[in-house]
Amino acid sequence: MDNLTATKLLESLHVGREGIIYLENCIKQEEMSLSDMGIFDDFLNLIRVVENLTNTSTIPNRVKEINANIIFYINELKQNMMSDKVDSFLYNFKFHFTSLFRVLEYEVAYLVENIVTKSDYPNFYPEIGIVDHEDIIMNGKNSKCKVSIVLLAYNNLSYTKDCVESILMNTGDIDYELILVDNGSNDGTKEYFNSINGAKVIHLKYNIHLVKGFNIGLMAAEGKYCAAVCNDFIFTPNWIENLMICIESDPKIGFVSPGATFISNLQQISVPFVSKEDFQERAKAYNVSDPAKWEERVVLLPNVLCCPTALLDRIGYYDTRYYRGEFLDDDISFRIRRAGYKLVYCGDTVAHHYGSLTTAVDHQSNSLEEGRVTFRERYDLDAWLDARMNVAYLDIDEKLFSGVNSILGIDVKCGATLLQLKNRIWSSYGNKPIISVCSTERKYDLDVRSISEQVITLDNLIQLHSVENVNVDLVYIEKPLDLYSDDLDTIFNSVADKMNTNGKLIFMVNNGISIEMLYEMLNSSHSVHNRKLYIPEVICNQARIYGFESTSIFNYAPQRSADSDQMVGNLASFLANGEEKETEYLKSLLNHTYGLYQMNFVGI
Structure with missing residues (x-):
């Protein structure tokens, strides 16, 4: 791909972003009409252009999967308009279509990053410029709730139910919203998510895998903080309260995460138990907020990715270049820390981790070495040899x-x-x-x-x-x-x-x-x-x-x-x-x- 093609791609995406802004203004002013449906046809043409220009890329990417979901939701939006289903249209536009297009922007920007001048496209490259801490604080003050809990699931319905139920059971004293992301499951996850009263549910027609799946859920967050979790965890009494106590103890803290029964990076906490009920009782006794058990880290594994929502938005969420998700944790730790924030392991809080169910589909042969190479190319450092204890x-x-x-x-x-x-x-x-x-x-x-x-x-x-x-x-x-x-x-x-x-x-x-x-x-x-x-x-x-x-x-x-x-x-x-x-x-x-x-x- 040459510079002319790369520039055409980014300019096309920029035009698409202007189209979204136009539609957002129409919605805000209640001036949306059937005549605006033609804009969605323009979007269909745009993503065909994007796919044609990227299908020869030798860099692993998810452009086709993202575009398939965008096409699905363009058709849904058209049906919503034709049927005068205003609420469904607004929901699909905000939490599906708009976010998917942003995911596409980051994916394409990554594919052409070595061909274009990044500083010419700051909206596509979040690493351009400095992170304004005061701006992050001000954005947090305008949030709709305290924390957005974002759960990503791909099949494994029985584990997903355990996870959701543990959140509902143990998160009652915090002002929160629950965002459930179904990453193209085919085992009844969609129907189960729809049955959860009050949840903000995002359904992807086609699996866009770990990185993009999490990002679309995080983009939907309207809380001051995000707490992103996988469906292979069971959460415990005071888990979110303890994380909030820690992250709000110092404005310089930008990422906190608890311990778990099965995890590396010296974040494992041994809690012997004989049943889920027994584990909850033992965890309740253990989960007493204790700053003496807080540890500042260089790299933090996100049993829970708990961060200011505005900070994640500013740095561009999880980095799309990690195709299978390996070393994604190291990367986001680096970006948050280099943005001027501390990472803190909350050793006063434990959750149960079954182990890599959400990510299993992406953990294929040689995926560890693949991710390690990606990290080394990005930072000129070895995540294991240079950044671990x-x-x-x-x-x-x-x-x-x-x-x-x-x-x-x-x-x-x-x-x-x-x-x-x-x-x-x-x-x-x-x-x-x-x-x-x-x-x-x-x-x-x-x-x-x-x-x-x-x-x-x-x-x-x-x-x-x-x-x-x-x-x-x-x-x-x-x-x-x-x-x-x-x-x-x-x-x-x-x-x-x-x-x-x-x-x-x-x-x-x-x-x-x-x-x-x-x-x-x-x-x-x-x-x-x-x-x-x-x-x-x-x-x-x-x-x-x-x-x-x-x-x-x-x-x-x-x-x-x-x-x-x-x-x-x-x-x-x-x-x-x-x-x-x-x-x-x-x-x-x-x-x-x-x-x-x-x-x-x-x-x-």
Whole structure:
């Protein structure tokens, strides 16, 4: 596709948007007439043009599914007008046709984003310009209710009923609207949704899948906040009240989500139960609002995507480029946080999660890697390696956090683990330390600036000496020391210069005899041969020279990749000369050759 074709596409969509504005004005002034039906024929021609111009795109997209739904609702609108069904016309126009056209705009804008100048089309590219926080607040004041609960379902009717009933049963004390989105189900979901008194129901004739399905529901929201949920959850007493308490505690909070019985990203809460009724009783006892259980995060998985509605509208909702929905959560976390808001995990609230029923149709083979690549292309970062927590922080003795009012994080990637250290101090000691970050890798600057009070960019650690007004109680170095060009003398001397009396130091070092290191050496890896090899005894002796005394050393293995597992198997088989029992024994030994040391020190 060339620039001329891309421009024609966006200009066509712009004309369609003007047509919608014209019809909205006619409706507002009660001047809609049968003569205006011709505009819908123009829309039919427009979407045919769009489909013809996009059907050769090599980028995965849902243009055909979106257009099929638009055509269906154009015909519905015509029938509504011919039958003088005013209420049905207004409803279908606002919550089906208009929203579907906006979904189409985002889809096409994504397909041509590398061909056009985005700044020429700010309405199609929400990332253009800054997010005005005051504008978000003002828009929230004009809302029709406190919160819009948006539920997306595709089949799995029995689970959907459990989910809806749990919402109706446990959300009585909040001024809310319930938006039910049927994403082209064929199992009676449509009829069931229609039976829910007072619900705002959106029916899609054809499945437009996870991303677009959620977005059309969120576009229908008229509450100050949105709370988007999947149909594979069961909600509990005080769930929405607790989320509201958290998100309204600080205007800088832009996204909150509770814990669940089955979820990753350290958002899982174990609640043993024997029945749905038993779970509700146990959850009621657990769901007591407690700010000590609130954790600021770099990435937050949306058991519930609870955000200001105006904020989601401003940033363009879920990003349409995530074709199957994988890494959608990481992306919206990044966009909300980079817009100047905090993400908070509400560990004081639990819901039950059956696990990926709504999204199962999109979770096809290789979909994880597909989404991971999409995220990397968008941010030049790896969602797993750069933005997730290092679980080694769980091994740190709680006593090490006593008296810590300030932290300097050094090369902490996007800062996920650094934030979790802050969260643990808040949970254990009731204070939120001030965070500063020193980074020698520029690609993380934007993200660490979103979570810290001060960001210092350096070329190497010896430059720390020249940094003024930095004196902290805890230094956390996430990048393994053996990867620095600076030697141990330089590192410990530079760090000691920035620490308060009795300061603490936490850092990592690669284990030189881990399976990954050994395998790379056997393959003559240039990077390994130029890497420093440190042993714990040498590090402790060197640290002692600069006033540090070791308190604990942990060795652990990060979750191994498939490649690492294959390394272990190959090496064990080679060393055992093919003997099956010997191979299994050696695999066991090699798997316990941990990859990293975590070393904790206190200044003396």
